[in-house]
Amino acid sequence: MSVPLYQAKAEFFRMLGHPMRIRVLELLQDGPMPVRNLLAAIEAEPSGLSQQLALLRRSGIVSARREGSTVVYALASGDAAGLLGAARRILTEVLAGRHKLLAELREAEVAAR
Template sequence: MAIPLYQAKAEFFRMLGHPVRIRVLELLQSGPTPVRDLLRAIEVEPSALSQQLAVLRRSGLVRSTREGSTVVYALAGGDVAELLRAARRILTELLAGRSELLIELREAEVRTP
């Protein structure tokens, strides 16, 4: 029996529900990125990043390629970037009264395409 669409959507959003995964997706909006650069930008233990990258890879949101000894990650499609932009717009509206978070969201928008 197929799972209902609303349940599939809930599972999708649960999969996105980790700060490291969201940060990886944000960073990958700029283009393919080596793991070493993701580690430097996110500042987590390599094993923690590896675990979160595996979740994103299994979900089909990112793809990886090997260039020599370097593993490079990229978004699997443009819809992920659009989803992140939509989330930023929604949060901006919801947090309009919370100026500190709003400033952080706007700064992130300037840094991220």
């Protein structure tokens, strides 16, 4: 039995729903990175980062390759970077709208005095 597309999309976005996973994807936009560099940039416990990387790898959004004793992670597709860019643009629009509303509320408060 196949999963409806909307359900698969919901599961995909749920997979992205962790700050550490988003940060990993942001870091990997600049290119492949060894685990030790990810650890330094994220300042996470190794076990916590390992869990998040495993989930991202299982989902297929990142890939891993071994270089000697080092594991290097990379985005599996450039589309992941595009998704993060789209999220930034959407958030920018949402926050700009909130700032406009806040300014209007403040103006109304001053006018009511």
